[in-house]
Amino acid sequence: MATLKVPPHPPSPTEDSEQLRKAFKGWGTNEALIISILGHRNAVQRKLIREAYNVTYGEDLLKDLDKELSSDFERVVLLWILDPAERDAYLANEATKKMTSDNWVILEIASTRSSLDLLKAKQAYQIRFKKSLEEDVAYHTSGDIRKLLVPLVSTFRYEGEEVNMTLAKSEAKVLHGKISGKTYNDEDLIRILTTRSRAQLSATLNHYKDEFGNAINKDLKTDPKDAYLKLLRAAIKCLTFPEKYFAKVLRLAINKLGTDECALTRVVATRAEVDLQRVGEEYQRRNSVPLDRAIANDTSGDYKSFLLALAGHEK
Amino acid sequence: MATLKVPPHPPSPTEDSEQLRKAFKGWGTNEALIISILGHRNAVQRKLIREAYNVTYGEDLLKDLDKELSSDFERVVLLWILDPAERDAYLANEATKKMTSDNWVILEIASTRSSLDLLKAKQAYQIRFKKSLEEDVAYHTSGDIRKLLVPLVSTFRYEGEEVNMTLAKSEAKVLHGKISGKTYNDEDLIRILTTRSRAQLSATLNHYKDEFGNAINKDLKTDPKDAYLKLLRAAIKCLTFPEKYFAKVLRLAINKLGTDECALTRVVATRAEVDLQRVGEEYQRRNSVPLDRAIANDTSGDYKSFLLALAGHEK
Numbered sequence: 001m002a003t004l005k006v007p008p009h010p011p012s013p014t015e016d017s018e019q020l021r022k023a024f025k026g027w028g029t030n031e032a033l034i035i036s037i038l039g040h041r042n043a044v045q046r047k048l049i050r051e052a053y054n055v056t057y058g059e060d061l062l063k064d065l066d067k068e069l070s071s072d073f074e075r076v077v078l079l080w081i082l083d084p085a086e087r088d089a090y091l092a093n094e095a096t097k098k099m100t101s102d103n104w105v106i107l108e109i110a111s112t113r114s115s116l117d118l119l120k121a122k123q124a125y126q127i128r129f130k131k132s133l134e135e136d137v138a139y140h141t142s143g144d145i146r147k148l149l150v151p152l153v154s155t156f157r158y159e160g161e162e163v164n165m166t167l168a169k170s171e172a173k174v175l176h177g178k179i180s181g182k183t184y185n186d187e188d189l190i191r192i193l194t195t196r197s198r199a200q201l202s203a204t205l206n207h208y209k210d211e212f213g214n215a216i217n218k219d220l221k222t223d224p225k226d227a228y229l230k231l232l233r234a235a236i237k238c239l240t241f242p243e244k245y246f247a248k249v250l251r252l253a254i255n256k257l258g259t260d261e262c263a264l265t266r267v268v269a270t271r272a273e274v275d276l277q278r279v280g281e282e283y284q285r286r287n288s289v290p291l292d293r294a295i296a297n298d299t300s301g302d303y304k305s306f307l308l309a310l311a312g313h314e315k
Numbered sequence: 316m317a318t319l320k321v322p323p324h325p326p327s328p329t330e331d332s333e334q335l336r337k338a339f340k341g342w343g344t345n346e347a348l349i350i351s352i353l354g355h356r357n358a359v360q361r362k363l364i365r366e367a368y369n370v371t372y373g374e375d376l377l378k379d380l381d382k383e384l385s386s387d388f389e390r391v392v393l394l395w396i397l398d399p400a401e402r403d404a405y406l407a408n409e410a411t412k413k414m415t416s417d418n419w420v421i422l423e424i425a426s427t428r429s430s431l432d433l434l435k436a437k438q439a440y441q442i443r444f445k446k447s448l449e450e451d452v453a454y455h456t457s458g459d460i461r462k463l464l465v466p467l468v469s470t471f472r473y474e475g476e477e478v479n480m481t482l483a484k485s486e487a488k489v490l491h492g493k494i495s496g497k498t499y500n501d502e503d504l505i506r507i508l509t510t511r512s513r514a515q516l517s518a519t520l521n522h523y524k525d526e527f528g529n530a531i532n533k534d535l536k537t538d539p540k541d542a543y544l545k546l547l548r549a550a551i552k553c554l555t556f557p558e559k560y561f562a563k564v565l566r567l568a569i570n571k572l573g574t575d576e577c578a579l580t581r582v583v584a585t586r587a588e589v590d591l592q593r594v595g596e597e598y599q600r601r602n603s604v605p606l607d608r609a610i611a612n613d614t615s616g617d618y619k620s621f622l623l624a625l626a627g628h629e630k
Contacts, residue, residue: 130473132471134470135506135512138506151449155449156447162445
């Protein structure tokens with residue numbers, strides 16, 4: 001469930017774009033006005049506002065926001081205003097670049113989006129960067145991490161609920177065999193995780209637990225610091241329980257000395273219209289603090305106000 | 316260019332479906348009538364005919380054709396009448412099954428279709444078989460062949476014409492290094508072939524030839540009988556010169572003792588609306604015989620008539 005709150009009768013996109021223009025004019029920027037508008041419009045509405053702004057003023061709203069805002073507040077507003085597919089394309093591209101490389105972001109986008117949303121992100125990637133996400137991920141990774149990430153971003157996964165129990169049992173056995181033998185980069189293990197539907201994979205992992213005693217991620221924790229194993233466990237969590245995965249990313253971001261704004265911004269901006277409500281529930285279950293209070297305690301100013309607006313929590 | 320010839324003012328789908336119904340009725344089937352209709356309708360028209368047939372008679376045209384026709388003629392008509400995406404899904408599924416497994420068909424579909432057509436085939440596959448093409452290909456292959464085929468069917472390749480010459484040079488060098496070292500299953504080699512756009516790959520392979528003297532496929536022919544190397548060379552040909560690849564498949568099918576109807580049917584049915592004209596030119600260039608004459612010499616009866624209709628050559 002989304003946390004974003006949209007008024008029942010919002011102003012027209014033209015009115016919104018006029019208000020935004022006003023917020024930029026005069027002495028200093030009116031951040032509160034920007035937050036009150038953009039923090040309460042869904043993806044379709046934001047797109048229409050961008051279009052209305054462009055028609056009325058002949059300028060790109062994104063560029064004007066870029067000029068007016070700064071630091072963390074700027075980043076969250078700019079990410080938020082993008083269409084979800086464009087935003088994923090932008091984040092994924094950033095994550096394949098040398099200076100900002102981040103395999104976690106690639107893993108997260110590849111494993112938590114629906115097949116259609118991942119496809120749209122790949123199309124947006126091609127339109128914007130004139131190359132494919134697959135080639136960039138393959139080029140910028142290597143070794144076991146490449147073996148895992150490339151099929152994760154490539155597969156157009158089946159999304160039906162059908163489960164083949166015979167297959168689930170036989171593949172649970174395959175997984176257990178490989179993990180017992182510590183061949184974590186085995187190609188069958190990677191094949192199962194990267195190509196099976198979420199429903200089929202869940203059946204396989206449930207059978208794994210029933211039959212062999214441990215949750216698979218427990219068996220994959222032999223070396224807690226190994227980067228490949230960390231990604232492997234995260235992929236499994238993303239595919240089978242994404243809300244719990246996101247709650248953990250938020251926990252690590254917030255508990256970090258000095259807050260990881262990059263991760264906090266990403267999760268709030270990408271999930272506010274999807275499942276941030278459920279993510280918040282998982283967060284509270286694990287941390288005994290409501291997510292919005294944790295965010296409020298760890299951030300400040302306009303950045304804080306905007307995150308809280310997206311998280312559905314008004315002052 | 317297509318070879319299919321559609322009349323400028325074809326009968327309505329309802330009229331066509333009535334004529335087809337007539338062809339099934341009475342003493343024996345009127346194959347000539349079936350050929351004169353279905354051999355001259357494009358994908359959209361065939362779809363409308365199937366729909367009209369279903370509305371008028373409450374039956375599936377495919378099933379009625381299946382009852383009325385037999386052997387090679389039946390197979391070519393049934394494959395032809397399918398929507399291209401459904402047809403690719405059907406062929407690919409057949410190719411992943413134990414008894415009819417055929418890595419060449421998977422390779423061909425993965426490497427000669429546009430990104431969008433491959434995606435549509437994958438969607439049709441999921442609708443019909445309730446699982447993904449990727450998982451079936453990954454499950455039914457192993458070793459080096461899996462390493463090649465899975466990314467080939469998975470990648471949503473960029474199709475723009477932009478070429479990065481610096482990258483082409485550096486990747487040509489990578490390819491040459493791996494091939495010189497005989498590590499044909501190297502992951503960088505496979506990455507380059509399976510993720511780069513056709514334009515980029517062509518630039519890389521042209522540079523390879525300029526810089527190192529041989530066409531890459533010549534250097535990959537060290538062991539002409541090795542199944543993986545054969546597929547690797549075929550993938551390169553499919554990606555860079557599909558018409559030539561199809562002309563070769565036809566040549567092998569026709570020259571074979573006893574004709575390979577399966578391959579002949581597949582290439583004619585899948586390319587008649589796409590590039591069979593160009594394939595025929597390549598065929599004649601290599602064999603000094605027009606393709607339609609070669610087909611006519613090697614086939615007979617209704618099967619022959621239907622293939623020739625699709626190849627644009629009437630009696």
